[in-house]
């Protein structure tokens with residue numbers, strides 16, 4: 001068992017504390033004959049200030065890994081940390097607060113409220129939490145995502161790519177330690193998808209955020225710094241500075257192995 005990490009990629013200080021990590025993370029569903037082991041003793045570190053992609057065949061455990069790292073799902077055994085906090089020891093209320101303060105989510109469905117403007121959607125989670133947005137930071141996020149001239153528009157008046165950018169801005173607005181994106185380009189055409197990936201990249205490079213993205217798309221994974229490949233609930237490989245072609249080749253090899261097995 002080895003620990004997969006992006007910490008040794010260029011530009012990250014040696015020894016910098018990971019944004020999240022898990023040791024011996026196991027998640028199973030059901031019991032007895034119907035028991036499914038979705039994650040099987042996974043050790044993983046998510047390097048701070050990096051863009052990590054998670055790939056693997058359907059059912060390999062990608063969403064489960066993301067949900068467990070984000071504290072959205074309980075674990076069967078093992079430990080998970082966000083920053084210095086071991087979230088697997090937290091009571092539900094503390095976990096809810098930590099998630100609210102330190103984690104941002106971008107989902108495939110943008111989950112924007114149709115009656116609110118882009119600006120209102122962006123600050124909604126903080127408004128609900130009774131937190132005052134850091135105006136300077138939110139301004140930077142809005143400019144980085146190119147949303148300045150769209151702030152007064154409602155979601156129906158925005159393109160799919162713009163809606164997803166608003167969803168990205170909403171995830172970034174509270175300056176969370178970690179952003180999780182689950183197939184963020186799944187509902188977008190390739191141009192809008194590239195736009196959103198470019199902005200996630202920018203969030204990492206210009207704003208210093210940490211992004212973890214689950215994707216099936218080698219082209220999307222190529223925007224990341226590190227791809228973690230899952231197979232049957234384990235991390236079976238990794239690729240630094242991926243290219244779409246390289247990722248595709250690697251996925252084909254997994255397919256061939258699975259067919260042989």
Ligand SMILES: Nc1ncnc2c1ncn2[C@@H]1O[C@H](COP(=O)(O)OP(=O)(O)OP(=O)(O)O)[C@@H](O)[C@H]1O
Pocket residue numbers: 029030036037038056057058059060061062063064065
């Ligand atoms: N709530 C659940 N109850 C029972 N089994 C589950 C549940 N959620 C996930 N699983 C099982 O756990 C395994 C991993 O599922 P997971 O959704 O994490 O895979 P994935 O890699 O994200 O798949 P996909 O690419 O299809 O979204 C699968 O075998 C799945 O059927």
